[in-house]
Amino acid sequence: xxxxxxxxxxxxxxxxxxxxxxxxxMRTSYISSQDDIKDFSWKQLLNxxxxxxxxxxIIKIEKDTPKVFDYIILDKMNATxxxxxxxxxxxxxxxxxxxxxxxxxxxxNNYYHFIREPETESQLRNGDPVTAIDLLIQxxxxxxxxxxxxxxxxxxxxxxxxxxxxxxAILTVDIIRIKLNEIEPEEFKLSEARELRYLLYxxxxxxxxxxxxxxxxxxxxxxxxxxxxNYFPHSVLYSLxxxxxxxxxxxxxxxxxxxxxxxxxxxxxxxxVKYSDLEAENLKMVNQFLLxxxxxxxxxxNSFSRYYFGNT
Amino acid sequence: MKEYSLLKSYxxxxxxxxxxxxxxxxxxxxxxxxxxxEDLSVTEMxxxxxxxxKLFMSQGITFTVYSSGEGIEKIFPFDIVPRIIENQEWKxxxxxxxxxxxxxxxxLKDIYHLQFIIKDGIIPAQLIYSCPYFLREMINVDVPxxxxxxxxxxxxxxxxxxxxxxxxxxxxxxxxxxxxxxNRSITYRIFPDLLPKNKVRSVKDYPDLLYKNxxxxxxxxxxDPTVVLLTPGIYNSAYFEHTTLARLMGIELVEGRxxxxxxxxxxxxxxxxxxxxxxxxxxxxxxxxDPLVFRPDSALxxxxxxYAYRKGxxxxxxAMGNGVADDKAIYTYVPDMIRYYLNEEPxxxxxxxxxxxxxxxxxxxxxxxxxxxxxKTNESGGYGMLIGNSASEEEMETFKKAxxxxxxSFIAQPIISLSSTPCYINGVxxxxxxxxxxxALCGPDGIDIVPGGLTRVALREGSLVVNSSQGGGSKDTxxxx
Numbered sequence: 001x002x003x004x005x006x007x008x009x010x011x012x013x014x015x016x017x018x019x020x021x022x023x024x025x026m027r028t029s030y031i032s033s034q035d036d037i038k039d040f041s042w043k044q045l046l047n048x049x050x051x052x053x054x055x056x057x058i059i060k061i062e063k064d065t066p067k068v069f070d071y072i073i074l075d076k077m078n079a080t081x082x083x084x085x086x087x088x089x090x091x092x093x094x095x096x097x098x099x100x101x102x103x104x105x106x107x108x109n110n111y112y113h114f115i116r117e118p119e120t121e122s123q124l125r126n127g128d129p130v131t132a133i134d135l136l137i138q139x140x141x142x143x144x145x146x147x148x149x150x151x152x153x154x155x156x157x158x159x160x161x162x163x164x165x166x167x168x169a170i171l172t173v174d175i176i177r178i179k180l181n182e183i184e185p186e187e188f189k190l191s192e193a194r195e196l197r198y199l200l201y202x203x204x205x206x207x208x209x210x211x212x213x214x215x216x217x218x219x220x221x222x223x224x225x226x227x228x229x230n231y232f233p234h235s236v237l238y239s240l241x242x243x244x245x246x247x248x249x250x251x252x253x254x255x256x257x258x259x260x261x262x263x264x265x266x267x268x269x270x271x272x273v274k275y276s277d278l279e280a281e282n283l284k285m286v287n288q289f290l291l292x293x294x295x296x297x298x299x300x301x302n303s304f305s306r307y308y309f310g311n312t
Numbered sequence: 313m314k315e316y317s318l319l320k321s322y323x324x325x326x327x328x329x330x331x332x333x334x335x336x337x338x339x340x341x342x343x344x345x346x347x348x349x350e351d352l353s354v355t356e357m358x359x360x361x362x363x364x365x366k367l368f369m370s371q372g373i374t375f376t377v378y379s380s381g382e383g384i385e386k387i388f389p390f391d392i393v394p395r396i397i398e399n400q401e402w403k404x405x406x407x408x409x410x411x412x413x414x415x416x417x418x419x420l421k422d423i424y425h426l427q428f429i430i431k432d433g434i435i436p437a438q439l440i441y442s443c444p445y446f447l448r449e450m451i452n453v454d455v456p457x458x459x460x461x462x463x464x465x466x467x468x469x470x471x472x473x474x475x476x477x478x479x480x481x482x483x484x485x486x487x488x489x490x491x492x493x494x495n496r497s498i499t500y501r502i503f504p505d506l507l508p509k510n511k512v513r514s515v516k517d518y519p520d521l522l523y524k525n526x527x528x529x530x531x532x533x534x535x536d537p538t539v540v541l542l543t544p545g546i547y548n549s550a551y552f553e554h555t556t557l558a559r560l561m562g563i564e565l566v567e568g569r570x571x572x573x574x575x576x577x578x579x580x581x582x583x584x585x586x587x588x589x590x591x592x593x594x595x596x597x598x599x600x601x602d603p604l605v606f607r608p609d610s611a612l613x614x615x616x617x618x619y620a621y622r623k624g625x626x627x628x629x630x631a632m633g634n635g636v637a638d639d640k641a642i643y644t645y646v647p648d649m650i651r652y653y654l655n656e657e658p659x660x661x662x663x664x665x666x667x668x669x670x671x672x673x674x675x676x677x678x679x680x681x682x683x684x685x686x687x688k689t690n691e692s693g694g695y696g697m698l699i700g701n702s703a704s705e706e707e708m709e710t711f712k713k714a715x716x717x718x719x720x721s722f723i724a725q726p727i728i729s730l731s732s733t734p735c736y737i738n739g740v741x742x743x744x745x746x747x748x749x750x751x752a753l754c755g756p757d758g759i760d761i762v763p764g765g766l767t768r769v770a771l772r773e774g775s776l777v778v779n780s781s782q783g784g785g786s787k788d789t790x791x792x793x
Contacts, residue, residue: 003581004570095546098559155583255585310581 001155007309013163015089020140021171027133028201042068051079101150111139161246169239203234220280240270258307269296327472329731341396360502389785391735395767396790408660415650420460445635456529457756460631468748470731483634488766490553495788511793513763519560525755529627530590537590544612573616578626591627640689669719677724684724745770763791
């Protein structure tokens, strides 16, 4: 397969996964902002999802929810907005139309036209933002399902899933970091910090947590789920295991020396996560672990770019 | 003949050849078709028209117009009434194009090698050397099988007397063949059974023939040559055609950045490392093809590919430097080339052309400007053109000034009226002007022309410009057996 095609399909998946993750975080944060007695600020998320807003600009809009939605979801000038992610993914799909199915293309094309509709915009600005975001998320789910149901299990499919799970692992690590750092130090010792709930909501993990831990809330159990649970599709370990599984499929299609480079990096990150021993109370240690994991994941991305996509 | 309501408003036009009507009624080639649709109601016809549009849209047969940074998908307008050509007529067209391409191919070989045609005084050297598309880099470069014009899309028009004229030879990167294929696939959906009943010859062999020709020019020592199609990318207006052809031939669609040249061999970058490329069907123009040799600011090309080509390590379709034979001033000499190289009389006529560097010609053209078409010698796509009978005084003055400043870059031709065919517009059949672009493939085994081609139609009433960039559409083209 052409390196460019592989890279294009891999990034298409990354953009779409990023959009899904981001929308869910926005949805959860919005709900939490409504149900909050403390002064809610979008600062943290503007820092994460905004591309190059200055401190002053952030201070200006951090409390203005419609403006924040505009900026993070719809703004054409914000390179990392959901709108631009979807537009990019669609451009990528266009460039490799002969490597994806017509259904996948049409589904993504519809999603693109949906986010451009004036109705979506007005619902988000003046109506019920949750409904608007839900509809966007549904489009994303349809896209995921269409891929699963229609695409050939070839090299392109493998690269698509490599992009998806690498992005998901990075997203999960980021959200855990954001939410943990939002917890006030005195709250940390309490059994039920609200941020923990919203962390679970942001990762689509609330229900599975309740089922697994029968309503007992503790930081260490939440971390156990979002980091290590291998049945929870948004946990870091699950994402890394999937990444590893799809990567192994590449073996016959790869140059042995390139394969070894990536095999080493993926194996290392996987085992670093799998055999880590975290004390949930030690926030500094958790933070350090998350930062290291993130660094490893970025390194994996860079190595794909170098060894498989021919970017030097 | 029944009085057919759809045809009621079909007006006869003076001095225009109509493809469907002669003075004595419907031509024999159209009779079957007309009898099949004459009982259809307006609703049924509208339904067919709608269906055709829907099929184009849902199959993504669109081109993208970029405005304010966002892409808008548009369909290339399609008219449901086919253009029909008798077999006898087609035979003349086929023979004429073959003859022309044979001569043009020899001309290109000659002009880039020994230049007998200049030495024998048939074409003035000045005309050749002043052509910006004459590439000195191609002098003494040997191309596989001496073939330069692998793919040509010759533009033909029909004057009031019914005879065909060649307007352009399009020997560089002619496009439109995917519309020939798609238009046919739409026609059998909207007019079931009509194609076999009329004994319309098939055009579906085109991709197979093209692939066979591409394979056959690869180096003989390679058992399984790698053929790729090089596209300028998704922003090119013909990108749809590039993906379609690559898909139909089952070859890789590459962009310039996918290719690298190492030690004068061309490779494509794959996830498994570099893979050697043997044949490139390129849809990138000469000047963008190799930034080391031609335009240094081109990001569409492949650095060093010219040297790989020169060494014979890669075959390129079409050859570089073909633009010299496409120049509208050199076009005038094609009949002379046919006589000179082949010792034959040209089968297809050229449109009479005035070179404006000649003072007498210039004066004559200026005096009769309202009956002339003035064209820039190196432009295509309907740009850089003035049609005398519809131009304003101001436009004429601008052209006059430009011509006096640089007479070599302009030619003038009398206005050829272009034949008309019926088009289904607003519920009735109306005459609109058409041209015809058959696609010819030259390979080591000879020249193949798929029976049919692209009929482009000027959808604006009275317009003579058929280019898609200027409001033109297309029709399916039937060649009867």
